[in-house]
Every structure is written in structure tokens, then in C-alpha cells.
Amino acid sequence: MKTEIKLVDYLASRRSIPAFQMGLPGPSKAEVEEMLKLASRVPDHGKLTPWRFIVYRGEERARISAELKKMALAARPDLPEDLIKVEETRLTRAPVVVAVVSKAAPHFKIPEWEQVMSAGAVCLNLLMAANALGYSSNWLTEWFAFDERAYPLLGVEPGERVAGFIHIGTATVPPTERPRPELADIVTWVGDET
Template structure:
């Protein structure tokens, strides 16, 4: 009986992991998570492999009136970068920050470290994004992890978001209530990706 219960719990856990979907930002609306729920989600998100216990990540919350302010700043930077960007490109960028009730910027902290390679610390921060997507869905929300030029443009990162020179934006995670169920998409076949090493 105990083995059967353990198997059932394992199957439920795997089904929850297998059910993860990205919900497009344009399909996310209010309400978003309240403070207690957000902190619960973050408690899950920070349970990542972290060689050396460096905690090489931090979060920036974009909510409330900050959403429109960040959208305005991003649009101003886009017009500097791409003066010929069309209205559709501008609108997609604006709604990236204004439609979801909550966006979390996940920032990798990559200060000099003589023991833990930068790549490992960056990978740890990336794992945070994935666990945050899982935690959001577990709490009944939809979420999407986005990068694009805002994740790599140093004037935007440092001048607008306030990142230090040794910090990187791993991505922004938009979180809200999904208006539609996200469809499943084709996934890779694990068997096709698996090979055996032979000496």
C-alpha cells in the first residue's frame, strides 16, 4: 500500500512538471499573485543548484504604475536603437510590460569569483527562471520567460533597470491570470537525444 501511494504521488508530481506551458504575455491579465503568494513562488524558485552557495541572482518587481513607466523607457530606447521600427514592434514591446499585472526581472550577479566559474553562476540564475514558471503554474497563474534585446542592451540594463556592470538580465518573467488555456506544442523525443558513451 505504501509503495502504491508513493507511486501515485510521483506520478502526480511528474504530471505537474509535464503540464508546464508558457502563456503568451498578451494572454495574461489581472489578478496577479498577492505578496504572500509571490513570496511562496520565489521560495520555490530559489531552490536551484548553486555551487559554492553564492546566490548569484536577484529579482526586480515591475508592478502597478511601474509597468507603464518601464514600457515608456523601453520604447524610448527602442527608438534610439531602431529608428525605423514600426508601430507593431512598438506595440508588442509596450504590451510586454503593461498587460501582465506582474513582471519579474531575474538578474544574474556575476561579480569576480576565484572559485566558481561565471558560467555556473549564470546557469544557476537561469534555473531560477524555469522554477519560477513552474511555481507560477502550480499557483494557478500563467507565465512567460522573455529575453529579446532588452536582456542584452547595456544602456537599457544599466541606465533604466539599474543593473551593475557585473550583472546580467537572464530574462523577464511575466505572470498573471491566463485568459486562454495555453496549447501544447510538439516536444523533442528524449530517446532521440540520448546516446551512450563508450570507452
């Protein structure tokens, strides 16, 4: 039986697990669908749905990773062996990887920036949805998120951009905390004290 946690407690302790520290079991198709439904519940000015999902599972992850490795080696034939190993596992580190793809485009009323931010909100919601269902998650972009030559391989259409690859699986190590910014360093107060 899963332990319930209050949202405020979850947010106070939310932490990503590196994708290479994830393993089986991964979420089922039904669980991924539930995560995607939850992830879709974000601010979306104009109800444009300026994003979509691509779900990578099974052996297809290894095939795409092998092709990404070829692309990386074509760009850098002198790639060190340890980085070649990284390229070989791009989409196989976690059992499921979901690309959140931004379809932001000029619109007569809705600023493109708001559409991009909506895709970012989808990424964060997907992280939290995976955690809510008992899985670990990590939001990565990596070089191929920005290299349009990789887009046909990844299933990304012309005019689209990758907001992030969300890796989902089961943590093989406990999460660790990292330093967080002090509020005094990141907050500007405007107006009277209340």
C-alpha cells in the same frame, strides 16, 4: 479549491502561456514573495547566491515600457506601427514581471558558468512556483535584456546580466501543446544497457 497535481504529471504537461495572453488577477505581494522563496531553492555551488530579483508591478511597468519604446525608436526611427505597439507593452502584458538578474562573476573556486546556470535554474523554478500557485507564467528575454543602456532604467547594476523576465498572471486562453523533440534525436547513451 485548487486541484493538486503530481509533480511528474505537471512536468509532463508544463506549458508556458504567452505574456500577451495573460490578464488579471495577478499574484499578490505575499504570493510573489512565496514564489521567490520557492524560486531561490536551486543548486548554488558555494552558496554564492549569484542572482537576485527585481519585481515590476503597478504603474511603474507602464512608465518603464514607455521609456523602452523611446529607446527602441531612437535606435530604429522607422519602426513599424505594430512593433511600436509591442514596445509600449513590454512590461504591461502580465500583471507582474520579475527580472532574474545574474550576478555571476569570476571566483577562485566556483566556475562562472555554474553561477550562470544557477540563475537559469531560478528562472525555471519561478515559472513552476507561479504555476504551483495557480498562475500562468512565461520566461522572456527580449532585446533590452541584452542592451546595457536599458539597465539603469530596469534597475540592473553594472556587471550584472538579465537571465530572464518572468511574466506572471492569469491565462486568458488555454495552453496549447507544441512539438517536442524525439528522445532519439537528443540523447546519447554511453555504457551498457541496464
